[in-house]
Amino acid sequence: MPRWLPILLFAAVMTALPLIPGMPPFWIVLLDNIGLAALVAMGLVLLTGVGGLTSFGQAAFCGFGAYTTAYLATVYGVSPWLTLPLSLLVAGTAAVLLGLMTVRLSGHYLPLGTIAWGISLYYLFSKLDFLGRNDGISQVPPLSIGSLQMFDPETIYFVIWGMVLISAVLTMNLLDSRTGRAIRALRRGHIAAEAFGVQTARAKLLVFIYAAVLAGLSGWLYAHFQRNVNPTPFGPQAGIEYLFIAVVGGAGYVWGGVLGAAIVIILKEVLQGYLPMLFGGQGQLEIIVFGILLVLLLQLAPGGVWPWLSSLIPIKIRRSRVDASAALTPRERTPGATGPLLKVERARKQFGGVVAVNDVSFEVDAREIVALIGPNGAGKSTTFNLITGILTTTGGRIELHGKPIDNAPPQDVVQLGIARTFQHVKLVPDMTVLENVAIGAHLRGNAGALTSMLRLDRADEAKLLAEATRQIERVGLGGEIDQLAGSLSLGQQRIVEIARALCADPMLLLLDEPAAGLRHMEKQRLAALLRQLRDGGMSVLLVEHDMGFVMDLADRIVVLDFGTRIAEGTPDAIKTNPEVIKAYLGALA
Structure with missing residues (x-):
């Protein structure tokens, strides 16, 4: 109708x-x-x-x-x-x-x-x-x-x-x-x-x-x-x-x-x-x-x-067809930039007497997939929250392309080119997949409230929805585009979060346990997508407990334990690191 x-x-x-x-x-x-x-x-x-x-x-x-x-x-x-x-x-x-x-x-x-x-x-x-x-x-x-x-x-x-x-x-x-x-x-x-x-x-x-x-x-x-x-x-x-x-x-x-x-x-x-x-x-x-x-x-x-x-009453309002020809201007990249894309230097976060992140340092370079692993409570998600501005640092420094972003509000962080997913899925369940993903492109639109009420925002809206549609199809959920997000499985909801983050056109994508709830073939498709993103110029920092997924995908791995970095290196080096085996892996791979 x-x-x-x-x-x-x-x-x-x-x-x-x-x-x-x-x-x-x-x-x-x-x-x-x-x-x-x-x-x-x-x-x-x-x-x-x-x-x-x-x-x-x-x-x-x-x-x-x-x-x-x-x-x-x-x-x-x-x-x-x-x-x-x-x-x-x-x-x-x-x-x-x-x-x-x-x-x-x-x-x-x-x-x-x-x-x-x-x-x-x-x-x-x-x-x-x-x-x-x-x-x-x-x-x-x-x-x-x-x-x-x-x-x-x-x-x-x-x-x-x-x-x-x-x-x-x-x-x-x-x-x-x-x-x-x-x-x-x-x-x-x-x-x-x-x-x-x-x-x-x-x-x-x-x-x-x-x-x-x-x-x-x-x-x-x-x-x-x-x-x-x-x-x-x-x-x-x-x-x-x-x-x-x-x-x-x-x-x-x-x-x-x-x-x-x-x-x-x-x-x-x-x-x-x-x-x-x-x-x-x-x-x-x-x-x-x-x-x-x-x-x-x-x-x-x-x-x-x-x-x-x-x-x-089995009557549904027909959604207007998305104009596939509409397109948003992609973020300007700086291929000649030198130095790491993200630099975390002695980042620290205390909650009263509890030290959640203890002087952690690591870097993420351009076109690189870095995994942040460790036992539950190691401080991985807290580190994500420090990078994205959800939490303020107690000490240390965080830079994106040499520009300090520690204690910047989340709105400024995403504007600079960092987008993320969450450990616990944060979608709006009674909004469709398309609507949830389009939120990721919020800063790429310009229409305000008055313009929207008078329906003068259609050109701007067409671009946002076209971008959201493109990212949904990119992650393999094109068939679910009009479904309510709350009706999807947990694994599908995590994929929707990835599509939402991609809508922001980030330089650095932060993924918090993206493979949780996914079946084997879905994990394979996710790994292929992340490699494609890396090859296209995007960097990825991910937290994940599936070691098979991490070892096959990551270029480098940073290991945390009780908020402290205990190791960093290639997957092969991490597999054989005695401290990592003792704290997390439990056995030689």
Whole structure:
């Protein structure tokens, strides 16, 4: 199915609903409220479901949008349409100020932080005199187009749902882009994303601001729909409800935000309308039943209702064909450069009193495969982390082509030409193989968020996807290109990581246990690929426990034990080295 067909169907259905003969005004109001909530939930889908940042404070951003337009329209008589950019600007500016503090938090501190400023802003709205304190601002003018005054719910309905449709398209465009892949990579942690050039703090702030702007848009519409603004709809309870909506619909799915809004709001209205009649109006049983039903719903569809329904309908969105003619400019090589490509000189890393890497020195020359071996806990992966900037050195020096890179951030290291895989696979399981590999080419693209939302990034995107396709086929996984990475075997996932690293077009490729989980023939193909890369001008530094694989492949071997280098030499020399045999090999080969 083409990507645009569901959008057209959705637009047609939502346009036809209010035109149904005999449609009660109550249901039009309900649909308006669903649209307003869907805008906020859509931002939460991107913030929480995609970016992995839990926020309970989105209702406050609705308040910024609503109060801005209400104040300007009533006090200064500004046209409601002219207040729209100002409402979005105020919500976005507030998001910048709050986001600079909030997105740095992690774990349970992040949602607690959003609750804290959500409550603070709610009380701020209710205490400011110029905002009407608890009474708020009344007699907000309606939206109008020419002589048409949108006093009734049916006329503003098309504006609300038009905004929902436009926001959904912009959000999907953003997710289907270089920037969107960077945001989606955040949910699996920052280490892998940063290793391929993603500025994680900037990406988190971007998605935080975007979600706030969508909430501000909802608040702007709310003010001119209700024509009265007070603090009640922008409190912490509303913030919790918005998060419920996103989770019920399917956090991570744009249309899940719309579906979740419909489910939660309709369920609340039905329970509030019928339960008092059944139980004589005693107590607020609808709140109890509402909570129970939501828990049951999440038990039935823990990932949300939208992905559950999608799994029952065998319709797939057809991916656009990758333009094989598009090509990225390869990295400039320096064939005349002298000296080692990588030089590690007395590198040291201490964690408190534990010395993980103890004054280790070695070099990697151009067009060379060097293996780093040793028992578990010898410091091999820690050495990789020092080279790639994930960890800072306690002492020593690391150089790439004579330029110091010790303590450089991972984004700078990959920009200089070092790419890596990980001991424990770090792919995004619910992204396709193509999307995961394309993250490796992040720094080779230029399109930003706004360009992506307006779909002006297609030429840049075609080059990134063509490069990712080429590397996937290069490593022998062309048949799995559209499969979700999480559905592959561990061995295949490691090969996907290699393809992702190759997308960065590195001069030096660091592979952490690349042969783990591979069958014999797969190891042979991997060895052939690494030799091909070496012959093409790339250097390889690998950590591996399969000694047969290492001895047949490596030009030189460096042996670590308890963080200390105990030997270095050719495979033949290492096989017979008494210290290596004692510490690691265990017997003469």
